Amino acid sequence: MAIFSVYVVNKAGGLIYQYDNYVPRSEVEKTFSYPLDLVLKHHDEKVIVSFGQRDGIKVGHALLSINGVDVIGKNTADGKDTLEYLKDPANYPVSIRFGRARLSSNEKLMLASMFHSLFAIGSQLSPEVGSSGIEMLETDVFKLHCFQTLTGIKFIVLADPRQSGIDALLKKIYEIYSDFALKNPFYSLEMPIRCELFDQNLKSALEVAEKAGNFGAGS
Amino acid sequence: MTVHNIYIFDRNGNCLFYNEWNRKKQAGISKEEEFKLMYGMLFSIRSFVSKMSPLDMKDGFLSFQTSKYRLHYLETPSGLKLVLNTDLSVNSARETLQHIYSNLYVELVVKNPACSLAPPLDSELFCSRLDAFVRSLAFFSPRAA
Numbered sequence: 260m261a262i263f264s265v266y267v268v269n270k271a272g273g274l275i276y277q278y279d280n281y282v283p284r285s286e287v288e289k290t291f292s293y294p295l296d297l298v299l300k301h302h303d304e305k306v307i308v309s310f311g312q313r314d315g316i317k318v319g320h321a322l323l324s325i326n327g328v329d330v331i332g333k334n335t336a337d338g339k340d341t342l343e344y345l346k347d348p349a350n351y352p353v354s355i356r357f358g359r360a361r362l363s364s365n366e367k368l369m370l371a372s373m374f375h376s377l378f379a380i381g382s383q384l385s386p387e388v389g390s391s392g393i394e395m396l397e398t399d400v401f402k403l404h405c406f407q408t409l410t411g412i413k414f415i416v417l418a419d420p421r422q423s424g425i426d427a428l429l430k431k432i433y434e435i436y437s438d439f440a441l442k443n444p445f446y447s448l449e450m451p452i453r454c455e456l457f458d459q460n461l462k463s464a465l466e467v468a469e470k471a472g473n474f475g476a477g478s
Numbered sequence: 479m480t481v482h483n484i485y486i487f488d489r490n491g492n493c494l495f496y497n498e499w500n501r502k503k504q505a506g507i508s509k510e511e512e513f514k515l516m517y518g519m520l521f522s523i524r525s526f527v528s529k530m531s532p533l534d535m536k537d538g539f540l541s542f543q544t545s546k547y548r549l550h551y552l553e554t555p556s557g558l559k560l561v562l563n564t565d566l567s568v569n570s571a572r573e574t575l576q577h578i579y580s581n582l583y584v585e586l587v588v589k590n591p592a593c594s595l596a597p598p599l600d601s602e603l604f605c606s607r608l609d610a611f612v613r614s615l616a617f618f619s620p621r622a623a
Contacts, residue, residue, distance in 0.1 A: 263532045264532075282532050283532055283533055285533060285534065317534050319528075319534075359532075359533070359534065362529065362530075366529065370526060370529055370530055373522060373526050374526060376522075377519060377522055377523055377526065380515060380518075380519045381519070381542065381544055381549075382544065383505060383506070383515070384505055384512065384515060384516055384519065385503060385544060385546060385547055386482035386483055386498070386500070386501040386502060386503060386547055386563050387482070387502050387503060387546035387547050387565070388502050388503045388546075389545075389546060390544045390545055390546035390547060391544050391545035391546070392544060393542045393543070393544055394543055394544055394545060395542065395543045396523070396527070396539070396541075396542040397539075397540045397541050397542065397543075398527050398531065398535055398537070398538055398539050398540055399535055399536055399537040399538070399540060400531050400532070400533045400534075400535045400536075401530075401531060401532060401533075403530070417530065417532070
């Protein structure tokens with residue numbers, strides 16, 4: 260339960276595979292009456308909270324659904340603009356769900372390419388000779404591990420900071436990639452990986468790693 | 479066990495302070511460009527991390543490591559960014575950076591009415607105290623060149 264996702268980036272920096280193993284969703288649903296004391300704004304085709312953090316609703320959280328019906332981008336399911344809908348007192352009381360916005364596949368592509376460049380800059384700014392790029396990036400909530408092969412493919416794993424054994428997992432993913440993607444005669448190099456056996460074996464490798472890692476990280 | 483260099487950036491991206499102790503390889507570009515690249519990289523990493531993060535973060539980006547060095551990062555609520563490059567044996571330099579900020583920067587630079595907070599920082603006392611502090615760190619040992 261502690262390995263969040265896996266990304267595979269080709270040598271040009273494009274994302275060729277992405278798998279979300281466990282993404283904890285922190286969502287809060289509350290009923291509001293007019294006037295709404297949160298300040299909302301449009302950002303990137305979503306409506307997000309810009310001010311008024313309270314009760315588990317944080318700044319940056321996106322508006323996910325109104326009265327149980329999911330919003331589509333900036334508009335409600337009926338096609339009305341969400342902010343206009345919330346300005347009208349006749350629509351209250353309203354039950355709104357807020358939470359961390361899920362990444363769209365476009366955003367994942369952009370983030371993978373961004374990491375590809377950051378990896379290279381990390382190597383260029385090195386104060387030591389012969390440094391590789393960023394192999395591990397740590398925040399208070401997750402750790403990102405990256406393994407770059409000799410051919411330039413990067414395997415990126417996002418995991419819980421206490422999870423151990425990720426280096427072995429990265430090598431195992433490389434093995435699975437070479438067995439089920441590269442040896443597949445229908446797979447073209449540097450293209451998105453659409454091989455069932457790769458998916459299956461990756462999932463079981465993640466399960467094994469989580470169980471093994473928990474012995475070290477759990478206590 | 480060594481500290482390579484330190485950067486201090488203000489909230490606008492100007493490099494206020496830079497010092498190096500054990501740097502073996504220069505970046506191959508001029509110092510101004512290197513500061514801009516470093517700041518740009520940190521800005522992008524922060525944005526990357528806030529989007530990628532599966533949960534809401536409190537402190538955000540803390541550090542990253544490569545095969546040869548580790549970069550430690552501290553951002554104060556006022557937007558001041560402190561960056562420390564060390565070798566791999568140093569696990570967390572967060573308290574060190576916090577000490578540099580609260581006991582050295584705030585005491586000697588912010589509280590000094592004669593010292594303007596615009597780049598470059600020209601407080602000799604700050605430079606010398608910082609240098610002495612870093613040299614006194616447990617994980618600092620200047621290797622014989």
